[in-house]
Amino acid sequence: MKAEIEVLQPGLFSTIQDVGRFGYMKYGVPVSGSMDTYSAKMVNLILQNSPDCAVMEVTQTGPKLKFSAPVEIVISGGNLSPKVNETEIKHNTIFRVQTGDVLSFGKRQFGCRSYLGISGGFQTEKILNSRSWYEGITKNSHLVKGMKLGYHSIVGSINNTYSSIKPESSYIRNQGIVVAKGPEFEKMPDTLKEEIFLQEFSVSKNYNRMAIQLEENFKNSMEPITTGPVVQGTVQLTPGGKIIILMRDCQTTGGYPRILQVMEQGMNSLAQKLKGDRISFRL
Amino acid sequence: MGERSILIEFEPDIDKNLLEKLLNIKKLLEIKLFESKVEVINTYSSLLIIYMSNIENVYSAFSAVNEVLEDANVVKNHQPELFHIPVCYDPEFGLDLSEISLNKNLSFSRIINLHTAPVYTVYFLGFLPGFLYLGGLDKKLQISRKEQPRLEVPKGSVGIGEFQTGIYPKKSPGGWQIIGNSPVVLFDVNSDPPCEISAGDKVKFFPVSKKEFQEINDAVGTGKFQLKKEKYES
Numbered sequence: 001m002k003a004e005i006e007v008l009q010p011g012l013f014s015t016i017q018d019v020g021r022f023g024y025m026k027y028g029v030p031v032s033g034s035m036d037t038y039s040a041k042m043v044n045l046i047l048q049n050s051p052d053c054a055v056m057e058v059t060q061t062g063p064k065l066k067f068s069a070p071v072e073i074v075i076s077g078g079n080l081s082p083k084v085n086e087t088e089i090k091h092n093t094i095f096r097v098q099t100g101d102v103l104s105f106g107k108r109q110f111g112c113r114s115y116l117g118i119s120g121g122f123q124t125e126k127i128l129n130s131r132s133w134y135e136g137i138t139k140n141s142h143l144v145k146g147m148k149l150g151y152h153s154i155v156g157s158i159n160n161t162y163s164s165i166k167p168e169s170s171y172i173r174n175q176g177i178v179v180a181k182g183p184e185f186e187k188m189p190d191t192l193k194e195e196i197f198l199q200e201f202s203v204s205k206n207y208n209r210m211a212i213q214l215e216e217n218f219k220n221s222m223e224p225i226t227t228g229p230v231v232q233g234t235v236q237l238t239p240g241g242k243i244i245i246l247m248r249d250c251q252t253t254g255g256y257p258r259i260l261q262v263m264e265q266g267m268n269s270l271a272q273k274l275k276g277d278r279i280s281f282r283l
Numbered sequence: 284m285g286e287r288s289i290l291i292e293f294e295p296d297i298d299k300n301l302l303e304k305l306l307n308i309k310k311l312l313e314i315k316l317f318e319s320k321v322e323v324i325n326t327y328s329s330l331l332i333i334y335m336s337n338i339e340n341v342y343s344a345f346s347a348v349n350e351v352l353e354d355a356n357v358v359k360n361h362q363p364e365l366f367h368i369p370v371c372y373d374p375e376f377g378l379d380l381s382e383i384s385l386n387k388n389l390s391f392s393r394i395i396n397l398h399t400a401p402v403y404t405v406y407f408l409g410f411l412p413g414f415l416y417l418g419g420l421d422k423k424l425q426i427s428r429k430e431q432p433r434l435e436v437p438k439g440s441v442g443i444g445e446f447q448t449g450i451y452p453k454k455s456p457g458g459w460q461i462i463g464n465s466p467v468v469l470f471d472v473n474s475d476p477p478c479e480i481s482a483g484d485k486v487k488f489f490p491v492s493k494k495e496f497q498e499i500n501d502a503v504g505t506g507k508f509q510l511k512k513e514k515y516e517s
Binding site: 022023024025026027028029030127128136137138180182183225226227228229231232233234251252253258261262263264 | 284285286287288290292295297320322323324326327328329331333335337407408409410411412413414416453470472475476477478481482
């Protein structure tokens with residue numbers, strides 16, 4: 001049965017994401033997809049959804065959502081104190097919502113992004129083979145008050161074995177970000193090559209789905225490169241000495257030296273960081 | 284780069300022959316690696332193979348790529364298309380025409396002549412969905428990016444950034460020098476592929492008046508405008 005979630009309050013910044021828009025980089029279209037792929041995978045796994053089902057990515061301050069019909073949901077990732085009506089709900093555990101129930105979020109306990117999975121996945125528009133929201137590609141780019149999001153309601157009996165698995169959550173607080181050397185790593189001055197692994201960095205106020213900029217400044221004498229390909233996790237060093245880590249909504253090409261490449265696990269850790277959080281790079 | 288892509292770099296250069304070589308290899312890679320579900324993109328002197336999921340065996344992936352690289356010079360399979368794109372160079376749209384005119388000591392009409400004369404090569408798309416990196420700009424028009432990038436460049440703006448020229452497919456922040464505006468839609472999410480023009484194709488600009496601009500704009504709005512294109516023989 002078709003059902004809808006009504007957005008009563010949008011919160012800070014929430015989007016619908018799936019595994020990303022694959023195959024359109026050649027047209028300059030960002031891949032997008034869940035910032036923390038581990039948590040997104042987890043909610044789908046617990047709900048026995050297919051891994052490419054769309055989830056809601058909730059950032060820092062959560063929305064208030066009203067369900068028009070019964071369905072099962074799971075929340076994972078950063079903890080933003082979710083509750084249904086007045087009942088607090090546990091992470092990584094199936095919760096059955098009823099008609100008219102309201103899901104809301106409270107105080108941020110840890111992490112930056114929380115993932116809301118729903119049985120069958122969100123049934124929002126599919127553009128270029130993906131439901132991931134991105135401004136200019138999908139009609140919606142973030143939750144807005146009054147918006148309605150489709151889903152499939154569960155009719156009749158459902159799986160009673162309410163499974164709860166305990167996913168790994170230490171990565172959320174992990175400071176050490178595992179990286180590989182980037183294409184221009186060897187062009188860095190020797191001192192920088194060492195320093196980049198010794199220094200601790202902090203996340204600046206510029207952190208979003210496109211990129212995370214670090215607060216610290218490096219002296220940089222490297223020349224810009226001829227525009228070349230970049231991917232999610234590419235770490236760039238700007239002429240001004242700023243370090244920029246490209247995240248899920250990054251452009252497909254760039255002209256700054258690509259000094260490091262963050263591995264997938266590190267991307268999930270970075271997705272959970274906010275301003276002032278400390279990180280360090282590890283080979 | 285990372286767990287899901289392989290970067291192949293060539294000697295840095297911006298050159299039509301290199302582009303042709305890259306596009307040949309790209310095509311062969313797409314065929315060879317079809318089963319592995321990959322996307323291959325090119326820039327001026329790089330190819331990037333992006334795997335849909337993590338690369339299972341990096342050594343067999345490398346050897347497949349190497350095989351392709353070894354016999355890449357044999358075939359030529361790209362037949363480029365030439366697209367004719369209307370541009371209105373009225374100062375209302377050409378926000379930086381005066382600056383370029385002063386800087387380069389060129390009259391407006393000379394700038395327009397120089398910009399509409401060449402057949403440009405589409406090296407790749409990037410920066411924004413549907414943004415074409417066009418090479419082949421006349422040296423007399425080469426000018427550095429603006430020191431202070433604009434926070435908002437209007438949709439359709441035609442700009443110059445050093446040796447490159449291009450069209451902003453949507454409104455966006457940008458640092459290129461703006462000389463005109465094109466009413467055509469280069470990127471449409473409701474079509475698949477979303478962009479008619481791809482790497483290796485050719486582009487030629489032709490000037491239109493403000494009145495013609497408006498007419499084309501209206502035709503685009505009602506879906507009646509057809510971009511003029513033909514097979515390109517080099």
